[in-house]
Amino acid sequence: MFFVVFRGNSGLSYGIIYAIISFSVCSYYDCTERRRGSMRIIQAAQLIEPIRRLCLRACCNLPEDAVSALASARERETAGSAARNVLDQLLENQQLARSAFRPICQDTGMAVVFADIGSDVYIEGDIAAAVNEGVRLAYTEGYLRKSVLDPLTRVNTGDNTPAVLHVRFVPGDRVSLTVAPKGFGSENMSRLFMLPPSAGIEGILTHILTTVKDAGASACPPVVVGVGIGGTMESCALLAKRQLLRPLGEPADREDVAAIEREALKRINELGVGPMGLGGAITALAVHAAAEATHIAGLPLAVNIQCHACRHASEEV
Amino acid sequence: MEHHLNVPFQSTDLSLLRAGDVVYLTGTIYTARDAAHARFDRMLKAGETLPMPKGACIYYCGPCPAAPGEIIGSCGPTTSKRMDAYTPALIDYGIAQFIGKGARCPAVNDAMRGRAVHFAATGGAGMLYASRITACDLVAFPDLGAEAVYRLEVTDFPVVVTFDLLGTDVYARTTQN
Numbered sequence: 001m002f003f004v005v006f007r008g009n010s011g012l013s014y015g016i017i018y019a020i021i022s023f024s025v026c027s028y029y030d031c032t033e034r035r036r037g038s039m040r041i042i043q044a045a046q047l048i049e050p051i052r053r054l055c056l057r058a059c060c061n062l063p064e065d066a067v068s069a070l071a072s073a074r075e076r077e078t079a080g081s082a083a084r085n086v087l088d089q090l091l092e093n094q095q096l097a098r099s100a101f102r103p104i105c106q107d108t109g110m111a112v113v114f115a116d117i118g119s120d121v122y123i124e125g126d127i128a129a130a131v132n133e134g135v136r137l138a139y140t141e142g143y144l145r146k147s148v149l150d151p152l153t154r155v156n157t158g159d160n161t162p163a164v165l166h167v168r169f170v171p172g173d174r175v176s177l178t179v180a181p182k183g184f185g186s187e188n189m190s191r192l193f194m195l196p197p198s199a200g201i202e203g204i205l206t207h208i209l210t211t212v213k214d215a216g217a218s219a220c221p222p223v224v225v226g227v228g229i230g231g232t233m234e235s236c237a238l239l240a241k242r243q244l245l246r247p248l249g250e251p252a253d254r255e256d257v258a259a260i261e262r263e264a265l266k267r268i269n270e271l272g273v274g275p276m277g278l279g280g281a282i283t284a285l286a287v288h289a290a291a292e293a294t295h296i297a298g299l300p301l302a303v304n305i306q307c308h309a310c311r312h313a314s315e316e317v
Numbered sequence: 318m319e320h321h322l323n324v325p326f327q328s329t330d331l332s333l334l335r336a337g338d339v340v341y342l343t344g345t346i347y348t349a350r351d352a353a354h355a356r357f358d359r360m361l362k363a364g365e366t367l368p369m370p371k372g373a374c375i376y377y378c379g380p381c382p383a384a385p386g387e388i389i390g391s392c393g394p395t396t397s398k399r400m401d402a403y404t405p406a407l408i409d410y411g412i413a414q415f416i417g418k419g420a421r422c423p424a425v426n427d428a429m430r431g432r433a434v435h436f437a438a439t440g441g442a443g444m445l446y447a448s449r450i451t452a453c454d455l456v457a458f459p460d461l462g463a464e465a466v467y468r469l470e471v472t473d474f475p476v477v478v479t480f481d482l483l484g485t486d487v488y489a490r491t492t493q494n
Contacts, residue, residue: 082337082477089439089475096444097391106381106391106443106463143384145391145463154352156462185396185418185440217488218396218419220440276439277419277488278337278477309441 040173044125050315051134054179056142058313059103062094065248066310073222073282083280104309108144109181111135111163118172132161180312186305189215195299204301208264211303217277220307225287228302230294240302243288245312261287325374331434334478336485342474348378350395352464354403361406368457368466371411379463389453391443394418401425408433416476420488435480449474
């Protein structure tokens, strides 16, 4: 009804008819979209602005769960210790970043974009190009660091593109977007192991622990550890990365996987690496693991290390 | 222990520092990371002079660009060990004060012992460090963007000594390095 009145007031003679037709075929919140049968149709270009916004929000606003995890880690470190000093600096830093809406860390990462596309939505146009345009706008106009280059010539692309885009098809007619800028201090310290089945749960725990220990201060602890168990080489790595998007500290649904998370976190914090490797009780804020079906001959394990700035932002289109 | 010192450090100041000490720096430091170090290496092999004075303090950092009204964008440290391949030659040249994060390889620790000191800044505290910088000037390699060499004037810039002149390494307690 709003559109009918609005168009009518604009004085266009065909406005009312057009408005009634478009009202009947559009969802009320977006008059530009159409439907074909049960399919919702949107333009790829509609993803540009959400991606731009998400890149900036993720780089500048540390999510509340990450802030709370740092604050509770601070309480568990000894007063006057180097560990507590680091955590005080990190809490002050995220507040400075939030209030100025400027990046928490100068490594504004590679833009890793997760797009869960409903099977009842059809996107007209080039999705990857739209995602890259959103990234380009955020990193150039938003004064973020451009860290992406050719691996061999080492020539920078100048606008932080291309993004790393992971598409998944899900039920429904929405597009769910998540941007997780990934810094390479922690990405460099991540590992993939193709373990033999005989390694078992103890082998999984040992390799998680070795990875975090080797990462040391370089990965900017206290870290978040994403663990993928099973699948194939590449699906295991992606499974590990997806675990970094979970609410911090929320246990896995599967009890046996949650038990691995608890035991790994306990052993990691017993290492004493501490915030920025200067010693302390908290080396990891959380371990998030997930398991998926694998081959009879294998036990793939991916350990994706995330620094203390567990950055990501999501929105639905 | 806590110190408030001018940077670049005088050798008398450096000899007082012990691994684990907190130091608030005031003075001049120079940014350089991977790509700048690769160029330093080529320049040293060609017998050329580096774009910062001997005795300078290097900060392993690639800042975010400054937004309008800012001196510099977010500017925390990057991982020191990626510069390991180039560091002994820099020490031989006369640059022996480094700020970064994380442990160095055994060869670099050997090269640093008695001659160089390594400090850690807090990784991921980029806005905190930006708030301690009063001037930023491009010195060399503008084509490298964030990886160019910038001269920074800093005030009360907080770092921790991780490797002192005696060869004590803070990270040796907790990491395999």
